[in-house]
Amino acid sequence: MPTITLSKLVKQYSGSQSAAVKGIDLTVQDGEFMCLLGPSGCGKTTMLRMIAGIESASGGVIQIGEQIVDSVSDAQFVPPEHRGIGLVFQSYALWPHMTVERNVDFGLRLQKVPTEERQRRCQEVMEKLRIAQYAKRYPSQLSGGQQQRVALARMLAVNPKVLLLDEPLSNLDASLRLEMRAELRRIHETFGTTIVFVSHDQWEAMTLATRIAVMSEGEIQQVGTPDEIYAQPANPFVAQFIGNPRINWLEPHTFCQSELGHYLAPLMVHQDNLVKLGVRPESIIINDDPNGFSATVTNIIPTGGSWVIELQTGNVILSHSTQIMPRWTVNQVVRCQLPIDALHGFDAQGTRLNLLAAQTSGYQVASCCSYSNRETPHQPSIASSSSPTLQL
Template sequence: MPAITLSGVVKNYAGGHAAVKDLDLTVPDGSFTCLLGPSGCGKTTTLRMIAGLEQPTRGEITVGDRVLDSVERGVYVPPEKRAMGLVFQNYALWPHLTVRGNTEFGLRMRKVPAAERAARAKEALEKVHVADCMDRYPSQLSGGQQQRVALARMLAVDPDVLLLDEPLSNLDARLRLEMRAELKRIHEETGATIVFVTHDQMEAMTMATHIAVMSGGELQQVAPPMEMYARPANRFVAEFVGSPPMNIVPAAGPEPGGLAGSLLRFAGKRGDMGAPGCAGCGPRRSGWRGRRARCRTPPGRRTPSSRPSCRPARAGRSSCASSAPGCSPSRTTTPRRAPATRCAAGPGPRTCTCSRRTAPVRRPGTRASLRSAGRPRERRAPGSSPGPSGSRVVSGRTLRRPRALLLDFGGVLVETSARPGWPAALAKEVHALLVRAGCRELDAAAVETDIKAGAAADKCWKDAMSRPYAPPEMTHAGFWCDYVAADWPAPARELVRAHASPLCKRMGELRQDRRVRPGIPELLDGAAALGVPCGVVSNALSGAVHRDHTEATGLAGKLAVEVYSDEAGVRKPNPEMVWIATRALGVRPEDAWYVGDNFDRDVVCGHRAGVGGTC
């Protein structure tokens, strides 16, 4: 289906209330577009105008070259002729019809023959995994099952566009995760265009290919999720998207009232908002995400004038404009060093208010100077210059020599590939365990379906957990009891709870093939020859599987420490993962390098932990 285009759309209600104001929006063909915004911003009104349930006061709605709504041309296409399917927030199932009757309702209205109706309804119910409930009434279904039936009713008529009006808002947390995964699967299988209305930014960030943020009836920004997160178009988007919300710090600019330089982002990633600097230093880059800085002035010596002058900073950067005694630059989680520079606006780096990075001051007798005393002179690479102790400057960047090397497991230490048919193999073993214990209510097919749903919900949860600063890890019992066996009889659920860890290990063994990446043994041997210990820091549903693999391949003897998320109780990008490894190796985080294969988890985790380098 061609793209949906809304051009200059306005919707006014009686009394002069403007629900939508001059909206220009294009929904690409085959996209999963989320209309995101607070309550009352015009999301549902926009969706209803696309569906034909509301008519715009002014403007035009087109699908390709076909005009669906145009007040100026006097064109209006009724909803039943738009080839669109709509799922309401409250499901809107007929209480007197069975699941089969509700699913066939739209086909019956289109005069589809009975045999074809039955086949298409069964196919739609099988897509959403409720085919075994065809003869039940809505009152006999759970909230998640009712939602799936509403989706099946929409899919049965084979619409070109799926319109979803906050369909997950009435579900509990576990069902929301399951239905997110289900909607993503349906989108991938059908390739249909989906317009999804929500006020939950987590749903939008994890499911959508494009997000349209609205406020007060006006469109604020349209962009892919990560682009919107990293480069918000205005202050509203910057504060609305992101958890925790962005801190707003005023910054001086050359032009009064200028917005550039008014935003600083603190949540783990650097933004792209330019900000003017002080006189003589040129423009300043602001807008990174990190921890809030602390003023180190003793409480008894602080003055009212010194408090507001302290602002967030990173290691090696002047952070305090105050000259109060005892106030020194703060250290945060992402240390980066650069050559020493002087600012034209002030006498030295301690009194400058700009963001120009400065090299740390090394005083005689400090721990840093004592460490460097007595060391032999090091060879320097071509084009490099001497830097601080244990580092060298190459192409204007100061590189610190690592004293420990931390590696991710999958994608760095080993190459992984998914095994087809693993849910069926695991389901047979779980079913055999249930039968031996006398739990015969479930067959192998039902167990396999629940394992697939649990794995999909777990993946959706893990994607969502890459957003918080310090996410926890899912426990083995939590995975099996909350995601897989939530609807099982109590004896079966308690049985898998008791065997949760062995089952997670077996799932890890069946799910993937693992091969040591070429050159990894030589890398570990070379690091050992230089006296640099190596370790593994990785997210894992079962770290025991990874430990068995390192033992079998001989890598365990080359690794000084292995830290896995299920054993630590936290998962990347939680910096505690790196800190556990550096404590075990007896080095500081800034003396370690971390090598990963994912930005959201690995690079962000390394920056938050304050490692000396990430790649």
């Protein structure tokens, strides 16, 4: 299967002041499952359509394997039918008057594949996608998930070098979507096809992709594995877009004179350019450790298999999530800790900071906060554990 290379790719629509895609560089490796993830209007579908050849680039180069399929500067453009690509749209786009079998072999008929070979490939792909028993049915007689499998089978039957999927699961209900996610993973493992998948659903991206390209306003914000994207977001947009419940944001000026500010003082003194600090809900530790900071439980929200605990400390509201039934009650005061390696810090330009430098031992305590209610601040220390926490 080929590698897809996008170099300085631009798409500017006539009459628009801002480009839909702004000079993107991206490589999709041979056999990779790449997800283009982002909110509506970020340019992910436009990129997919340019790879497919449905849209032409305004600038830059698209290369599939060894072949340049779109280059404005060299006046090269390979039409979609000659790119060896299969495209599955958000709508299934099945022929309603054709049976499942005829829908699946439609592309093979256009390619004038011999009858015996066509029947063999059609039967093979229908069996792999578990729709062979529906071969004589029409699309109207199938469920949404079955129709989606037929659309995928039609593309896979022609053995495309690259499979492009434009939000193919968005029309399915929750149970079918879960089933089709597993199906897509199995298809990728079985066929080894290079797949580019467009989605605005972070959980689809996290569970399906080998790598994710997070997009916003026509630009790629970060490219990495699902674990990298989640654990080390490159900027505040990625940190906030990925994760549910959303990341908690702490801005130093909002808690400067609070107990939380004192708790974070040893971190702040070594990060004087820190303007935005994030912690994911599941990373907050609630225990009886006196070295933590106090917070009041203001709400407990069951979400089915997990709980969201709302905490208030000073004027800061935090969300904590847990899969263990909470033993706390509303209005109860608890002690909380924030593991240093679970904190995400960014400067004024949105650049990620290395907060682990705050673990350096032997430093002198200083604070950006006012301790008007204390004669002297407590001497802080760093807990020595696999997930160190700041201590009062």
